[in-house]
Amino acid sequence: xxxxxxxxxxxxxxxxxxxxRPDGTLKVTGEFAYSSDLWLDGMLWGATLRSPHPSxxxxxxxxxxxxxxxxVFAVLTHEDVPGExxxxxxHKDQPVLAIDQVRYQGEPIALVAADHPETARRAADLIxxxxxxxxxxxxxxxxxxxxxxxxxxxxxxxxxxxxxxxGGTFTADVVVTGEYEVGMQDQAFLGPESGxxxxxxxxxxxxxIATQWLHVDQDQIAPCLNLPKDKVRLTLAGVGGAFxxxxxxxxxxxxxxxxxxxxxxxKFVYGREESFxxxxxRHPAWMRYEHGADRDGKLVYVKxxxxxxxxxxxxxxxxxxxxxxxxxxGPYEVPNVFIDxxxxxxxxxxxxxxxxxxxxxxxxxxxxxxxxxxxxxGLSPVEIRVxxxxxxxxxxxxxxxxxxxxxxADMLRELDAMPLPGPSSLDLRExxxxxxxxxxxxxxxxxxxxxxxxxNICFSEGFDDYSTARVRVELLxxxxxxxxxxxxxxxxxxxxxxxxxxxxxxxxIDRVTIVPADTTxxxxxxxxxxxxxxxxxxxxxxxxxxxxxxxxxxxxDGRSLTQVLAEEGPVEETREYRHRRTFPMDPxxxxxxxHTQLALCxxxxxxxxxxxLGLIKVVELAAVQDVGKxxxxxxxxxxxxxxxxxxxxxxxxxxxxxxxxxxxNPSFTDYLIPTILDMPPMxxxxxxxxxxxxxxxxxxxxxxxxxxxxxxxxxxxxxxTGLPLSRVPIRPDDIALAVLA
Amino acid sequence: xxxxxxxxxxxxxxxxxxxxxxxxxLRDRLDLTGxxxxxxxxxxxACTVLCDGxxxxxxxxxxxxxxxxxxxxxxxxxxHPLQDAFVRHDAFQCGYCTSGxxxxxxxxxxxxxxxxxxxxxxYMSGNLCRCGAYSNIVAAVREVARHA
Numbered sequence: 001x002x003x004x005x006x007x008x009x010x011x012x013x014x015x016x017x018x019x020x021r022p023d024g025t026l027k028v029t030g031e032f033a034y035s036s037d038l039w040l041d042g043m044l045w046g047a048t049l050r051s052p053h054p055s056x057x058x059x060x061x062x063x064x065x066x067x068x069x070x071x072v073f074a075v076l077t078h079e080d081v082p083g084e085x086x087x088x089x090x091h092k093d094q095p096v097l098a099i100d101q102v103r104y105q106g107e108p109i110a111l112v113a114a115d116h117p118e119t120a121r122r123a124a125d126l127i128x129x130x131x132x133x134x135x136x137x138x139x140x141x142x143x144x145x146x147x148x149x150x151x152x153x154x155x156x157x158x159x160x161x162x163x164x165x166x167g168g169t170f171t172a173d174v175v176v177t178g179e180y181e182v183g184m185q186d187q188a189f190l191g192p193e194s195g196x197x198x199x200x201x202x203x204x205x206x207x208x209i210a211t212q213w214l215h216v217d218q219d220q221i222a223p224c225l226n227l228p229k230d231k232v233r234l235t236l237a238g239v240g241g242a243f244x245x246x247x248x249x250x251x252x253x254x255x256x257x258x259x260x261x262x263x264x265x266x267k268f269v270y271g272r273e274e275s276f277x278x279x280x281x282r283h284p285a286w287m288r289y290e291h292g293a294d295r296d297g298k299l300v301y302v303k304x305x306x307x308x309x310x311x312x313x314x315x316x317x318x319x320x321x322x323x324x325x326x327x328x329x330g331p332y333e334v335p336n337v338f339i340d341x342x343x344x345x346x347x348x349x350x351x352x353x354x355x356x357x358x359x360x361x362x363x364x365x366x367x368x369x370x371x372x373x374x375x376x377x378g379l380s381p382v383e384i385r386v387x388x389x390x391x392x393x394x395x396x397x398x399x400x401x402x403x404x405x406x407x408x409a410d411m412l413r414e415l416d417a418m419p420l421p422g423p424s425s426l427d428l429r430e431x432x433x434x435x436x437x438x439x440x441x442x443x444x445x446x447x448x449x450x451x452x453x454x455x456n457i458c459f460s461e462g463f464d465d466y467s468t469a470r471v472r473v474e475l476l477x478x479x480x481x482x483x484x485x486x487x488x489x490x491x492x493x494x495x496x497x498x499x500x501x502x503x504x505x506x507x508x509i510d511r512v513t514i515v516p517a518d519t520t521x522x523x524x525x526x527x528x529x530x531x532x533x534x535x536x537x538x539x540x541x542x543x544x545x546x547x548x549x550x551x552x553x554x555x556x557d558g559r560s561l562t563q564v565l566a567e568e569g570p571v572e573e574t575r576e577y578r579h580r581r582t583f584p585m586d587p588x589x590x591x592x593x594x595h596t597q598l599a600l601c602x603x604x605x606x607x608x609x610x611x612x613l614g615l616i617k618v619v620e621l622a623a624v625q626d627v628g629k630x631x632x633x634x635x636x637x638x639x640x641x642x643x644x645x646x647x648x649x650x651x652x653x654x655x656x657x658x659x660x661x662x663x664x665n666p667s668f669t670d671y672l673i674p675t676i677l678d679m680p681p682m683x684x685x686x687x688x689x690x691x692x693x694x695x696x697x698x699x700x701x702x703x704x705x706x707x708x709x710x711x712x713x714x715x716x717x718x719x720x721t722g723l724p725l726s727r728v729p730i731r732p733d734d735i736a737l738a739v740l741a
Numbered sequence: 742x743x744x745x746x747x748x749x750x751x752x753x754x755x756x757x758x759x760x761x762x763x764x765x766x767l768r769d770r771l772d773l774t775g776x777x778x779x780x781x782x783x784x785x786x787a788c789t790v791l792c793d794g795x796x797x798x799x800x801x802x803x804x805x806x807x808x809x810x811x812x813x814x815x816x817x818x819x820x821h822p823l824q825d826a827f828v829r830h831d832a833f834q835c836g837y838c839t840s841g842x843x844x845x846x847x848x849x850x851x852x853x854x855x856x857x858x859x860x861x862x863x864y865m866s867g868n869l870c871r872c873g874a875y876s877n878i879v880a881a882v883r884e885v886a887r888h889a
C-alpha cells in the first residue's frame with residue numbers, strides 16, 4: 001500500500017494534504033464557465049413545452065402557431081426524433097418527447113428554438129395540444145399491488161420487487177413495530193440544467209453540458225439522434241452542483257435535435273421552476289418495520305416492507321430498490337431477516353438518484369426503530385446500537401461478509417464521549433424562530449438523538465464499474481509537467497484535487513494539470529455512489545504508476561528526468577481501473593456479495609424545539625466517519641458538512657409536495673433548503689481504518705453523512721417533544737398540533 | 742437610452758423592453774456572467790451585486806432602475822481579501838453560489854455586521870449554498886472581518 005511519501009509531505013503536495021481547488025480562483029472571480037454561461041454568436045435558445053397534466057392522452061399537437069412567431073427557427077415533436085424514440089439509464093422507457101400520451105406533470109412534449117429565450121418560451125406556449133385527461137395513478141402502495149389499477153408503464157406498475165430472506169425465527173421477547181414515511185426530496189443544485197449543442201461539419205454534434213457521467217449521456221443520446229457515438233462528442237461544462245440530479249438526461253437530446261435541425265448552436269437553460277420538472281428526485285418511501293430482540297436488546301429479527309415510488313419512468317429505480325433491500329436492516333447483526341422492497345411506477349414525478357440512493361430512506365426507518373427498541377429494552381440509544389453493531393467479519397442481511405474494518409461500536413462510543421454543547425443563551429438568534437421573536441425561551445425543550453448509517457460505495461449488483469485515466473508527462477517550460485485526462489465529472493466534490501494529488505504522489509512531480517473532461521478519453525463512470533476518488537482515483541494512480549515505470553526505465557542510465565523528456569518526448573499511458581467484482585442479489589432471497597465497499601457514519605444531533613409552535617433550532621451536529629484514508633482533509637470535511645446539511649434538510653424542511661400527481665411547490669420560496677442559519681457548527685472525528693482493496697485504503701465519503709444525520713435529528717426532536725414523529729420532513733404542524741391535542 | 746455603470750465602466754443600454762432585469766442585462770447583454778441565476782425570484786442570493794455599495798438581488802431589480810447608479814459585480818472586485826479567504830477556507834464546492842456569497846460578504850463588512858459568528862450567519866442568511874459549505878463561509882468571512 002503506497003501512502004504519501006516524505007517528499008509530498010515536505011512540499012505540501014500529494015495525498016493527505018489540503019491542496020486547494022485548482023479551479024478556486026476562477027470560481028471566486030466569476031470567471032469559471034458554468035454550462036449556463038456558455039455563449040456563441042448566432043446561437044439560438046431552446047425552450048420546452050411540458051405537460052400540465054400528470055396523465056393524459058395527447059389527441060393532437062399543432063405547432064403551426066409557434067412556427068409563425070418571428071424569430072422562431074424550429075419547433076419539434078416526437079415525429080422529429082431522428083432515431084430511437086426512447087432513452088433511459090436502466091430501461092429505455094422514457095420518450096425523448098411524449099408520444100400520444102403523457103405520464104407525469106412536466107413531461108416534455110415539444111421543443112422550440114428561437115433567437116431569444118423569451119421568444120422561444122412564448123412560442124412554446126402557443127403550441128396547441130389537445131389532451132384527454134385521465135385519472136392519475138398516484139398511490140404507490142396501491143399502484144403495484146392492486147391489479148385493478150391501470151398500468152402506468154409498459155412494464156406494469158412494479159419496477160422491482162427485491163426480497164431478502166434470512167433464517168426462520170420471527171418471534172422474540174421484545175417486539176417493536178413502526179410505520180415510517182420519507183417525503184420526496186429534491187437535489188436542488190443551485191445551477192439549473194443547461195447546455196450548449198453545436199452542430200458539427202461532419203453531421204455530428206458537440207455538446208457542452210453539466211452532467212455527472214459524460215459517457216452514459218453519449219450512450220443514450222447517439223441512438224436517439226441516429227448518429228454513431230463518435231459523432232456525438234461531449235465536453236463537461238462547469239457544473240453547479242449535482243447530487244444525483246444530473247445522472248439522468250435532461251436537455252441533452254433536445255438541444256442536439258434543435259442544433260442539428262437548425263444548423264445553429266442551441267443553448268438551453270432551465271429556470272428554477274422548470275428544473276423541478278427537469279430532473280428526477282429522491283424516491284419518497286413508505287416503510288413498515290418490525291424489530292424483535294431479546295431482553296438484553298440483542299436483535300433476533302427484522303421484518304420490513306419498503307415501498308419506493310419511482311414515478312412515471314424507470315430511471316435508476318431498480319438500483320435504488322436494491323440498496324434499500326440490501327441495507328434495509330442497517331449496520332447491525334441480525335440473524336433473521338424478512339424484507340420486501342418494492343419500487344413502483346405511478347404518475348408522480350419520476351424519481352432516481354440522489355445522494356444516499358435508497359439507503360437514506362431505509363436508514364431513517366431502521367434507526368427510528370432502534371430508538372423504539374432502546375426504549376422498550378430500557379437501554380440508551382447508544383447502548384442498543386453498540387450491542388448490535390456490525391464489525392469486521394459480520395454478515396450483512398445479504399449474507400455478504402464485511403471483510404474490511406467496520407468499527408461501529410468504537411465510533412458510537414467516541415461520538416458519545418464528545419462534549420455536549422451548553423444551554424443556549426437567550427440571544428434570539430440561538431432560539432427556535434430566531435429574530436422572528438416567536439419565543440424568548442418559553443416552551444423550548446432540548447433533545448439529543450443519534451443516527452447510524454451504512455452506505456455501499458461504487459456501483460453494486462454486478463455492474464461493470466470502471467474508470468479510465470490518461471496520464472502524460474512532458475516538458476513545459478523546461479520543467480516536467482503532468483497532464484491528467486479523465487472523463488470524470490467534477491461537480492464540486494473536489495475530484496480535481498484528488499486526481500492532482502494522486503499524480504503528484506505517484507510521479508513525484510508537483511506540476512499537474514487536469515485536462516477538461518470529455519469523451520475523447522474512456523468512460524470514468526458516474527460522479528455518484530461516492531465512487532470517483534475510489535475508481536477514477538484508482539485509474540489515475542494506475543496510469544501514473546505505468547508512466548513512472550517507463551520513466552524509471554528511461555532514467556536508469558543516469559539521465560535526469562528533464563533530459564529524458566527532452567530527448568525521448570512525452571511519456572503517456574492510459575489505464576482502466578475496476579474495483580472488486582460484485583454479484584447480483586438472488587431475486588428470491590436477496591443473498592449475494594452485491595457490494596464492493598461499505599462505509600459507516602454516525603451522527604449525534606442536539607436540538608432546541610419550541611414545542612408550542614413546532615419550530616426547531618439544530619444546536620449542534622457531531623459526526624464520526626471512517627474514510628479509510630484521508631486524501632484531502634479540507635475537502636473531506638466539506639463533504640461531511642454538505643452531506644450532513646442535506647440530511648438536515650430532509651429531516652426538517654425539504655419536501656416536494658405532490659397532490660394528485662401535481663407538484664405544489666416548484667420554487668425556492670416554497671421548497672426550503674437549509675440556510676447558513678439552519679446549519680449549526682459541527683464537531684467531526686474522521687477515522688482512517690484502511691480498506692485494503694481500495695486505492696490507498698480509501699473509503700468513499702460523500703454520501704454516508706447524508707444517511708445518518710436525518711435520523712439523528714429526527715430522534716433529537718422526538719426526545720425534545722416526546723412525540724412519535726414517524727415522518728420526515730418533520731413539519732411544525734406535526735409538533736404544534738400534536739401538542740395541542 | 743439607459744446608462745448602466747458597472748464596475749466603473751459606462752454601458753449604454755437600449756431597453757426597448759423595460760422589463761429587462763439587471764441580472765439578464767449583466768449576463769446576456771454585457772457578457773458579465775459572473776453573477777449567477779439560481780432561482781430568478783429572490784430566494785437564493787446567487788445574483789447578489791452591489792448597487793451604490795448596497796447589496797441587492799439583480800434578479801429582482803430592473804436594469805432601468807439602475808440608471809445613474811454604480812453597480813459592482815464579482816468581476817469588479819480587485820483581489821478582495823474575501824476572494825482569497827474563500828479559496829483558502831474552501832468556502833465553496835460547486836461554486837455556483839460563490840459570486841453572490843462574496844458580494845454579500847463584501848457588503849456585510851461595509852455594514853460592520855460581521856462582529857460575531859452569529860452576526861455573520863444572520864446577515865449572510867439570504868445566500869443559499871446547496872453544497873453546504875456554510876461553516877467554511879463563516880470562517881472565511883470571520884477571518885477577513887478580524888483583519889479589516
